[in-house]
Amino acid sequence: MPEPDRPLVLSQTAAGLLRDKILRGELAPGTPLREVIWAEALNVSRNTLREALRDLVAEGLIEHRPHHGATVRALTSAEISEIYTIRLTLELRGVTCSAYASKEAMAELVERVEAVQRAALARDWKQSGTASLEFHRQIVSFIGSPRLDELFASVAAQARLAFSLASDARRFQEPWVARDVEICSMLCDGDRAGASRALELYLQESERVVLEAARSHGLPRPSRSAAPAAD
Amino acid sequence: MPEPDRPLVLSQTAAGLLRDKILRGELAPGTPLREVIWAEALNVSRNTLREALRDLVAEGLIEHRPHHGATVRALTSAEISEIYTIRLTLELRGVTCSAYASKEAMAELVERVEAVQRAALARDWKQSGTASLEFHRQIVSFIGSPRLDELFASVAAQARLAFSLASDARRFQEPWVARDVEICSMLCDGDRAGASRALELYLQESERVVLEAARSHGLPRPSRSAAPAAD
DNA sequence: CAGGAAAATTTTGTTCAACAAATTATATCG
């Protein structure tokens, strides 16, 4: 018997393709997404593409100004700061709620921090960054709210968007591994106050680094029409 | 000179009309929103209505299952509980951040709790409920994140949706007034630990009451086609 | 009469062509 939830809808498929391209960094922030061009590129009608764009706007990956069209979202430094404000809110609460976390959930947490270590050992910094986000995601999941989980996922996606390419550099990822491990062990020991402090410092420094990278990389690249590469 | 941001877009106007009807309780949870019917009722094309529906889905006011269409969102008790989980997360963090709130922001807080008292004195329980939510909204705003403000607004809208009509009863609103006042004065005194405790109890009890109301009122009313009243 | 297959109907998903309105680019004139 097939899964109960499978009715693929074209507009969501199209949204998925666009989402991938954006998160993969193929579409620089600020790039305009012209309706006719992308409808053609994704092989859907303009109406369907517009519905896909609306979904991506809701996810915060693209912006939309009436009569100006959609553009890949370019985060201002204020918005980058907000990302860390949100992360702090969610993760601190997650730490508090870890008091009532199940055995399995805590095991999963350890699992994920080990994945971070493995990736770091292999010098795979891209993977290390992804794994680290998964670790923090697990902390948030202790709250037990799917909607907050989703918010974290969205915020994490935008964070990646902020330093799209430059994030696979070693100095961008290496310093955090040990701190993830430390936070994890504190949580396992039930030292939630210590974990909270460590987490707050962690996020403060991370914000500083990302803001710096964003500033040097320059925020508003003009970026012209951006023809979608043929598949 | 007119405002710089005014380009009203029809799909958003339509979404606004629908949103009002839903929050006003004119459309019971579970009511299906048939595309042709409502396109006609709101005087827009079906395509435009679909874009409006997509916005309301993103806001969490309606659900949408592929090939089944949109329905006014009917919250399960699990989802109602989640609303309070989210409120707790946001409001507790707001209390913490109140340490760095500006003089004006604190004055605004007092302003709003006074509005709650005024409405209660006037026995306007509907207004009292609205004002109370505005008070708690102000607490969340101490965090300083527009996106979290928006999340709270969305969650509050859904909470209202949960006990649409029955909420203007006296016993539904009266007990909370004094507690809002207490929390406010604690915050003004800088007693954030006390405010946190009070807030947690407040939300726990509120959740209990709303869950009870939802259970008695019955969750999934069938509710047939629901012809939109002529304007 | 129950039960269920088959057909008819409804409703959603998607496309296409068209056009008005707003924006952006271009050319024209002082």
Place this chain on the structure above:
DNA sequence: CGATATAATTTGTTGAACAAAATTTTCCTG
């Protein structure tokens, strides 16, 4: 050169159309 009128793009919206999926009705059979 700068302001302005004109043309070219691009978005917003519509209406009709049709395929696919879901719902309802019909009808047959045990």
